[in-house]
Amino acid sequence: MIVGVSLYADDLEPGRRFDFGRYTVSEAEIVDYARRWDPIFIHVDPEAAARAGLGGVIASGLHTLAIYQRFAVETIWSQAAGGVGRTMDIGFRRPVRPGTTLTGHATVHDVTPRPARGDAVVTIHGELVDGEAVVLTVVNESVLPLRAAAGDVS
Amino acid sequence: MIVGVSLYADDLEPGRRFDFGRYTVSEAEIVDYARRWDPIFIHVDPEAAARAGLGGVIASGLHTLAIYQRFAVETIWSQAAGGVGRTMDIGFRRPVRPGTTLTGHATVHDVTPRPARGDAVVTIHGELVDGEAVVLTVVNESVLPLRAAAGDVS
Numbered sequence: 001m002i003v004g005v006s007l008y009a010d011d012l013e014p015g016r017r018f019d020f021g022r023y024t025v026s027e028a029e030i031v032d033y034a035r036r037w038d039p040i041f042i043h044v045d046p047e048a049a050a051r052a053g054l055g056g057v058i059a060s061g062l063h064t065l066a067i068y069q070r071f072a073v074e075t076i077w078s079q080a081a082g083g084v085g086r087t088m089d090i091g092f093r094r095p096v097r098p099g100t101t102l103t104g105h106a107t108v109h110d111v112t113p114r115p116a117r118g119d120a121v122v123t124i125h126g127e128l129v130d131g132e133a134v135v136l137t138v139v140n141e142s143v144l145p146l147r148a149a150a151g152d153v154s
Numbered sequence: 155m156i157v158g159v160s161l162y163a164d165d166l167e168p169g170r171r172f173d174f175g176r177y178t179v180s181e182a183e184i185v186d187y188a189r190r191w192d193p194i195f196i197h198v199d200p201e202a203a204a205r206a207g208l209g210g211v212i213a214s215g216l217h218t219l220a221i222y223q224r225f226a227v228e229t230i231w232s233q234a235a236g237g238v239g240r241t242m243d244i245g246f247r248r249p250v251r252p253g254t255t256l257t258g259h260a261t262v263h264d265v266t267p268r269p270a271r272g273d274a275v276v277t278i279h280g281e282l283v284d285g286e287a288v289v290l291t292v293v294n295e296s297v298l299p300l301r302a303a304a305g306d307v308s
Contacts, residue, residue, distance in 0.1 A: 061239050
């Protein structure tokens, strides 16, 4: 077993913060995502969205959430020793327009060990921002293994 | 103005139910979605996922949510006269495996008119199911225009 590489619930003390990189969203990507999963005109039709006073398409909230998740995988979940998402409470706070550069962070809010199950419920609060403006908030509850239960004594 | 085509907040009385179609999720689609947005091995690597005791890849929860949203657009939002999502509270209840056929429904739970703003806050409760088993729950709060505010007297 490779030890010392993976992140267990034990490693996620409340207050630990993960800072995301930066990602610029293009109009083509906004339209592509929404055509497949959220084909409403405000996401897929630049001219109709402009006529509706939006100045062009805005990203599907699910697309914005997908960008959040990719950041979370890069910074947290790709290191995790396992685990599974249980809930996500999402706030869509501001529209995301083509050319916007997003970044953000996620902070461990609570860890509730369940020794009998060998795991812990981990609550993480995250957000995506465009400059100073919060565009998306996420409260995510996941279940992660405890180190002892995995027999990992590193 | 075309009248009688669009769905306003006034049309969404509590209890109104929208039934979804059916959609079968392939392994290729599970892997494609997750490679782009949620690249954890349990979603993108069938062999590693099998070694972890999952019997192969399981769909990203965000992918499952995207399938929910496409059903919701087909049955509700493509008819709506406008509006914007405000929050989504998601429960990931069961894994979705390749070959699973999903369906589901969404029911209007609450409509709170805000006449001064010309809109209403609409809360919809939805779920995706695999046979009898619920795999995803969604509580979605959106803001939709009121008919009177749009000058639509149909």
